[in-house]
Amino acid sequence: MKNGTTERMEHEHACTRVAARFSERWLRLYAGRKLRNDPVFLTAFELLRASPSPLVDIGCGVGLLAFYLRERNFRPPISGLDRDGRKIARAHAVAHGVYGDLEFIEQDVCAPITPTGNVVLFDVLHYLSPSEQARLLDRLAPRVAPGGLLVIRDCPRDRNARYWLTHLAERFAQMTTWNIQVPLHFPTREKIRAAFGDNQFTQTVQPLWGRTPFNNHLFIFRRRDTATVPGWAERSDNSLSLGRAG
Numbered sequence: 001m002k003n004g005t006t007e008r009m010e011h012e013h014a015c016t017r018v019a020a021r022f023s024e025r026w027l028r029l030y031a032g033r034k035l036r037n038d039p040v041f042l043t044a045f046e047l048l049r050a051s052p053s054p055l056v057d058i059g060c061g062v063g064l065l066a067f068y069l070r071e072r073n074f075r076p077p078i079s080g081l082d083r084d085g086r087k088i089a090r091a092h093a094v095a096h097g098v099y100g101d102l103e104f105i106e107q108d109v110c111a112p113i114t115p116t117g118n119v120v121l122f123d124v125l126h127y128l129s130p131s132e133q134a135r136l137l138d139r140l141a142p143r144v145a146p147g148g149l150l151v152i153r154d155c156p157r158d159r160n161a162r163y164w165l166t167h168l169a170e171r172f173a174q175m176t177t178w179n180i181q182v183p184l185h186f187p188t189r190e191k192i193r194a195a196f197g198d199n200q201f202t203q204t205v206q207p208l209w210g211r212t213p214f215n216n217h218l219f220i221f222r223r224r225d226t227a228t229v230p231g232w233a234e235r236s237d238n239s240l241s242l243g244r245a246g
């Protein structure tokens with residue numbers, strides 16, 4: 001069992017190593033700051049570290065989560081998809097020759113997806129329309145392996161001060177960074193939960209805003225071991241694939 005100091009050092013080294021792999025200075029600075037200040041990476045590692053299942057990172061951006069997990073010795077295959085070709089190109093450049101068993105695919109989440117295993121969506125849902133969000137969650141829920149996790153980080157539409165600050169900051173980020181310029185639709189908690197029935201999933205919702213003034217929350221859905229997953233038996237190799245279904 002590692003003590004807190006060792007864990008903190010391993011986290012810090014992983015952040016440093018990932019950031020250093022980006023060739024552009026501004027991306028090195030962005031990656032280092034993001035990995036250190038956003039608690040979602042360490043939290044994801046803690047949730048996933050014991051799982052041997054493949055991981056699908058929906059809206060993976062430049063691949064920070066995948067690289068961070070590899071630096072923390074997380075070995076299962078990781079597949080990231082994002083509709084932004086510029087980010088996927090950066091992810092490929094970093095992964096090339098350094099990190100094994102990673103794939104990054106330029107793909108819109110509204111296109112067919114057939115992942116199995118654990119699935120994460122960090123800061124992605126609010127870029128989709130409400131109907132796209134509902135369809136995506138409905139399509140992803142049956143893909144989660146028995147005992148597996150689907151983890152969402154987003155800002156629920158709580159209409160409190162934290163929510164409005166998040167909204168404002170996101171609008172500002174869209175104007176000043178390379179975040180995609182689409183209308184924002186922050187989902188309600190109920191909409192996020194709707195696809196994950198109690199008979200199939202346990203669920204936990206917890207704040208994950210670190211030292212920020214934002215309203216970020218983590219929604220953790222774990223498929224019950226006893227739940228029957230429609231069509232799961234046919235997926236006999238239990239592997240991860242992205243392609244023609246969904």
Ligand SMILES: C[S@@+](CC[C@H](N)C(=O)[O-])C[C@H]1O[C@@H](n2cnc3c(N)ncnc32)[C@H](O)[C@@H]1O
Pocket residue numbers: 058059060061062064065081082083084087107108109110121122123124127128179180
């Ligand atoms: C705020 S970034 C988060 C990136 C990454 N998940 C992270 O936490 O570092 C949101 C990402 O979602 C992607 N995205 C938004 N809408 C998408 C869509 N319809 N299909 C695929 N990716 C999408 C964006 O291109 C962007 O990379």
